[in-house]
Amino acid sequence: xxxxVILFVDGEQVRTAxxxxxxxxxxxxxxxxxxxxxxxxxxxxxxxxxxFECMVRVDGETVRSCVTQVRDDMRVEVGQ
Amino acid sequence: xxxxSQKCEVLVIGAGPAGLAAAAAAREAGADVICLDLFAxxxxxxxxxxxxxxxxxxxxxxxxxxxAAAARCLELGVKLLTETEVxxxxxxxxxxxRQGQEALVIEANQMIVASGAMERPIPFDxxxxxxxxxxxxxxxxxKANGTLPGNSTxxxxxxxxxxxxADTFAKAGLRLRxxxxxxxxxxxxxxxxxxxxxxLKEAAGLLRGLRATGASLHRRxxxxxxxxxxxxxxxxxxxxxxxxxxxxxxxxxxxxVDSLCIGYGFQPVIxxxxxxxxxxxxxxxxxxxxxxxxxxxxxxSVAGLYAAGETTGxxxxxxxxxxxxxxxxxxxxxxxxxxRADEIARLARQLADARDFAQGLARLFPFPGHLxxxxxxxxxxxxxxxxxxxxxxxxxxxxxxxxxxxxxxTRAGMGPCQGRICxxxxxxxxxxxxxxxxAEAGCNRPHMPLRPVPLSIAGAALAQADGGCIR
Numbered sequence: 266x267x268x269x270v271i272l273f274v275d276g277e278q279v280r281t282a283x284x285x286x287x288x289x290x291x292x293x294x295x296x297x298x299x300x301x302x303x304x305x306x307x308x309x310x311x312x313x314x315x316x317f318e319c320m321v322r323v324d325g326e327t328v329r330s331c332v333t334q335v336r337d338d339m340r341v342e343v344g345q
Numbered sequence: 346x347x348x349x350s351q352k353c354e355v356l357v358i359g360a361g362p363a364g365l366a367a368a369a370a371a372r373e374a375g376a377d378v379i380c381l382d383l384f385a386x387x388x389x390x391x392x393x394x395x396x397x398x399x400x401x402x403x404x405x406x407x408x409x410x411x412x413a414a415a416a417r418c419l420e421l422g423v424k425l426l427t428e429t430e431v432x433x434x435x436x437x438x439x440x441x442x443r444q445g446q447e448a449l450v451i452e453a454n455q456m457i458v459a460s461g462a463m464e465r466p467i468p469f470d471x472x473x474x475x476x477x478x479x480x481x482x483x484x485x486x487x488k489a490n491g492t493l494p495g496n497s498t499x500x501x502x503x504x505x506x507x508x509x510x511a512d513t514f515a516k517a518g519l520r521l522r523x524x525x526x527x528x529x530x531x532x533x534x535x536x537x538x539x540x541x542x543x544x545l546k547e548a549a550g551l552l553r554g555l556r557a558t559g560a561s562l563h564r565r566x567x568x569x570x571x572x573x574x575x576x577x578x579x580x581x582x583x584x585x586x587x588x589x590x591x592x593x594x595x596x597x598x599x600x601x602v603d604s605l606c607i608g609y610g611f612q613p614v615i616x617x618x619x620x621x622x623x624x625x626x627x628x629x630x631x632x633x634x635x636x637x638x639x640x641x642x643x644x645x646s647v648a649g650l651y652a653a654g655e656t657t658g659x660x661x662x663x664x665x666x667x668x669x670x671x672x673x674x675x676x677x678x679x680x681x682x683x684x685r686a687d688e689i690a691r692l693a694r695q696l697a698d699a700r701d702f703a704q705g706l707a708r709l710f711p712f713p714g715h716l717x718x719x720x721x722x723x724x725x726x727x728x729x730x731x732x733x734x735x736x737x738x739x740x741x742x743x744x745x746x747x748x749x750x751x752x753x754x755t756r757a758g759m760g761p762c763q764g765r766i767c768x769x770x771x772x773x774x775x776x777x778x779x780x781x782x783x784a785e786a787g788c789n790r791p792h793m794p795l796r797p798v799p800l801s802i803a804g805a806a807l808a809q810a811d812g813g814c815i816r
Contacts (some may be wrong), residue, residue: 267397282491284385284396289490296475296495296576296603303731308475308577309729312482313390314357314383314430315463316796317761318728326799331482334385334428 266330272339281335288330291343296342297320298330348448348802348809353379354680355422355673356440356453358431358617358676361389362662363654363669364459365414367643370673371715372421374682375753379451381426381442386489387415390459390481391490391662402488405516407662432794432803434617436647441806443798448805449719455676456648458618458636459669462611462655465632467716468734468770470724472607476577480510482607484765487517495604499580500560501525501568504558510606512554517592521560523599526581527609528710529565542640544702567591571605572598580605591719610712611659612769618656618793627712628786630707631658634788641693643672644679659701667696672803676794678718712785714773726774727767729760737747737771741778748772748787761797 268283274294279289282297288309291298296308298319312316314332322342330341355371357364360382368380380387386394392411395402402408403468417424419647426442429449433441438456442449464479471477476495483494500511505759507526514521533620538545551597555562563582569591570581579600580608583591611632618636624646625634636645643651653672654665671692674684720726722735732755740754748771757771764771768789775786794803 267399268709273632283398287749289486289492292486295771297473301473301728301731302512305731306475307473307728308576309478309482309486311479312485313463314796315762316728316766320624320761324809331485332383332430342460 270335270337272335272341273336274341275343283335285335286331287321287323287328287333287335287339287341290335291319291321291330291341295343300344348450348805348811350450350452351379353377355382355457355676356438356451356455357457357696358440358458358675359385359389359461359654360415360425360427361461361654362391362411363458363461363656363672364389364457365418366666366669367457367459367653367673367676368418368423369414369421370670371420371677372423374674374677374684376455376680376682378584379424379426380451381429381431381499383428383430385428387411387418387425387427390485391665393485395489395491397491400491403514408488412637430796432796432798433619434621436621438649439810441803441810443802446802448802448809450806450809455651455679457643457651457653457672457676458656459653459665459672460614460617460656461764462632462659463614465612465769466766467609467611467713468720468724468726468767469716470721471572471577473725473728474571474573474574474577476573476603477571477605477607478505480606483604483606484510484513485514489521491518494606495602497522497602498604498606499523499525499568499599499602500606501580503527504606504610505610506553506610508548508551508670511558511560512551512610515554515557519558520604521558523563524555524558524560525563525566525568527565527567527585527713533709537702537709538703541702563753567716568605568607569593569596571637577603577605588713603779610710611655613658614712615656616791616795618645618650618652618764619788621647621650622797623650625788627788628658629712629783631660632702635785638668638672639675641689642672642675642678643668644675649679651676651679655786659707660700663699664696664703665771667682667692667699671696711745714770716771717770717773718777723738727755727757727760729762729766732757734761734774737774738778742777746779748775751775758789763792
């Protein structure tokens with residue numbers, strides 16, 4: 266059995282598998298993760314920490330969700 | 346914010362096939378070794394470890410190999426630091442890294458950079474739409490996380506890695522809508538496998554995987570546009586004409602697509618080696634700019650600095666493992682340990698053979714940098730700063746004579762990715778516009794910090810370091 270983690274995405278409680286990346290959880294919910302400086306939608310692109318397209322806010326800090334592991338009680342804000 | 350410091354004789358950056366081989370070799374030779382990696386689990390992209398031990402990928406040979414290489418390092422007493430990202434390095438060596446919310450300074454006598462490869466993207470219309478991702482991102486989603494890139498996927502681009510991604514879809518029991526490869530191949534593959542028959546079994550397995558995905562095959566086609574409003578909805582393909590260019594008049598659309606996974610090959614990750622001033626050369630067949638390393642020791646042009654694996658030129662896991670072991674022995678020798686000369690000679694022969702196969706493959710799938718010409722004037726070149734092709738060409742026409750000048754002029758490459766994503770295409774555009782080689786058009790220069798890092802962590806790292814001065 267895979268252990269699960271409970272966290273919050275835009276206020277909604279979400280359960281997911283421990284050991285996965287935040288980007289994999291978010292991408293499966295909605296491919297759009299942020300807006301570019303010109304206001305265009307962007308999503309997971311490189312998946313390995315290089316492109317910064319998957320940036321979201323976690324507990325107030327901006328992170329690349331593709332190199333961030335899910336943790337219990339994380340407060341995630343998408344689309345900042 | 347707190348910081349800590351550590352010391353070692355040999356520091357290895359990257360825990361992929363090259364880094365793990367280097368760390369094990371240096372440790373076996375008697376050096377004390379720290380090996381660090383950005384990701385949560387060692388193995389690199391090739392030997393990436395699934396999040397769950399129940400994953401069907403646990404038994405896959407690359408995963409098993411990554412697991413064994415990491416276990417071997419731990420058994421030997423290599424200190425493995427995961428989720429650790431280097432943001433600066435000084436000669437001598439002093440490396441500044443971030444580990445979660447902590448700052449870490451590592452002082453090392455010898456250093457091996459095995460920081461791997463990243464995608465070598467070619468911008469095309471619509472490539473910024475959510476749902477469009479690199480082939481490597483798709484691989485990572487499925488293999489490491491068990492997440493689908495989408496419900497209806499087109500896999501496109503060029504090169505052997507696409508076969509591996511298709512095989513990953515097959516192993517996960519997933520279907521592909523279409524498989525789009527720029528090259529025709531067919532009989533051109535034969536001579537390579539006649540020279541390297543041992544690689545035939547692996548290739549046949551990958552082809553079986555591709556068939557199992559049920560993908561419609563489009564050889565000698567390219568994606569010319571990703572279409573959609575707020576996210577990807579369709580993909581436009583065009584056949585390649587006799588002049589090597591896409592024939593727009595014969596293009597067609599595949600509708601109902603929510604994911605496009607696209608890759609044209611890889612480029613070496615050279616941020617640390619270039620920040621330390623090592624010699625680099627541009628070689629299209631090896632992925633563009635690469636760090637020059639001695640084939641018998643892995644030594645770079647900087648004393649005490651070694652490079653291994655994809656950092657020294659794209660070649661895949663085989664050359665990575667071998668050059669990693671060579672660099673590990675080289676660095677151990679640099680730290681005063683004794684390495685066995687007979688082993689080095691054997692490794693060097695094997696490396697030459699593995700490089701020969703990789704070069705043969707690279708010649709069959711040459712990097713199609715010219716496809717950047719297909720990008721519309723309004724198409725985005727720099728994703729971070731929303732800089733269009735027209736913005737870049739206007740700057741060139743106004744006198745920006747190389748990639749660096751264009752960067753200053755337009756902000757292309759000045760966003761958080763620091764030009765890693767658009768840098769090679771920017772150089773390609775400059776080269777084509779002013780009629781110089783891509784190498785002459787310039788490289789994407791490293792700057793401090795190599796990766797964005799909160800000021801508090803940078804401060805803690807500086808406080809930790811003796812003297813606290815970064816040049």
